[in-house]
Every structure is written in structure tokens, then in C-alpha cells.
Amino acid sequence: MNKKQLNETSKFLSYILRHEPHSIGLQLDTEGWAEIDCLIAGAAKEGRTLDRELILSIVSSSDKKRFSISNDAQYIRAVQGHSNGSVDLQHIEKEPPEFLYHGTATRFLESIQQQGLIAGSRHHVHLSQDMTTAVAVGQRYGKPVVLKVEALRMHQQGFKFFQAENDVWLTDHVPNFFIHQV
Numbered sequence: 001m002n003k004k005q006l007n008e009t010s011k012f013l014s015y016i017l018r019h020e021p022h023s024i025g026l027q028l029d030t031e032g033w034a035e036i037d038c039l040i041a042g043a044a045k046e047g048r049t050l051d052r053e054l055i056l057s058i059v060s061s062s063d064k065k066r067f068s069i070s071n072d073a074q075y076i077r078a079v080q081g082h083s084n085g086s087v088d089l090q091h092i093e094k095e096p097p098e099f100l101y102h103g104t105a106t107r108f109l110e111s112i113q114q115q116g117l118i119a120g121s122r123h124h125v126h127l128s129q130d131m132t133t134a135v136a137v138g139q140r141y142g143k144p145v146v147l148k149v150e151a152l153r154m155h156q157q158g159f160k161f162f163q164a165e166n167d168v169w170l171t172d173h174v175p176n177f178f179i180h181q182v
């Protein structure tokens, strides 16, 4: 499988494991785990050929470490980014660094100024520790702009922060008050 096909399959896994498991008849538990055999069988019904080797190679080569495999190697999950209502992944709560970054597109700025950063269809607002990631994230939606979030100050005022297994920072909502355009 070439790089483009791997990337496309990785996107399919993200879609199934974060958003629409039921589209292939798959069940996730509350921690987001899906049985690998069921994933393979469900995908096959949709005419998509997956096997264990391919899945494991996507997990290990994912640039953002999007997925993890259970210790017994029977289950797979996406480590963050869910919108699926049956998943309630218990991320580790942590004190954030002084600043975290959020990449967005210029066309969203006016609305962000009014509402702050909201989770939208996902479970959390996603933040990164470095600006480079934020630029890449913002680019997906248009002309990128990086927002600097006063994360530690928010935390000191009672806002909760979590860190996913792949180091992405998560929080429920960032009021505009704590946001500065870079």
C-alpha cells in the first residue's frame, strides 16, 4: 500500500473510531475501544479490506499518534478527537504550561471573538504545545491563524485541562478573554 492509500485508510479509521462506528455496525465502549476483529469484519462488509498488519502499521506510523492498541492487542481506539456520544474517554487531568496554541482559519475569528473557542461537534477544544502544529491544524480550514491561550491562568481560575495519550491538550471552552492572536 502506498503512502496515499495509507493516509486514506488512516482517515477512515479516524472517522469510524472518533465519529461513526455504527456506520459499519461497530460498537465502542465508553473508553473508545473497538474490537479489532469486529472492525475488520465491519469494514469488509463495506467493501474495505483491512487486516491486522495494516492496522498496526497505520497505528505505528501515525504522525500524530492518533490511535492506540490495548495491551492484549485485541482492541484499538482513537486517543482523542471524538464526537461520538457513547464514548466518554477519561483523559488525565493536568496543569497546563503557561501558554497553549490553537490553530484556526481567519474566517472563524469573528465568531471566536464572540463565543470564545468552543468544542463544536467534538468533545473538547483541542490545543497544542507548539505553534507549528497549530498552523497545520488551522490550514485545514482556510487561511491559518494561531491563537495563544493563557492556559495556566485559566487553570488557576478553575478551568480543567486534560492531556491525551498523544500529548494533545484538551479543555471544554476557552473564553475570549484568555485568547490572543499571534
Ligand code: HQG
Binding pocket: 014, 064, 066, 081, 103, 104, 105, 108, 111, 112, 115, 116, 117, 118, 119, 120, 121, 122, 125, 126, 127, 137, 138, 141, 168
Ligand atoms: C473552530 C486534528 C467558530 C476551530 C488536529 C476549528 C486537532 C470556532 C473548528 C483535532 C469556534 C473546529 C481537532 C467558534 C472553535 N466559532 N469557529 N466559537 N470555536 N472554532 O476539526 O481543533 O489530524 O473540530 O478553531 O490536530 O481544528 O484529525 O477541531 O477550526 O487535534 O488527528 O472550529 O483534529 O487532528 O474544527 O482539530 P475541528 P480542530 P487529526
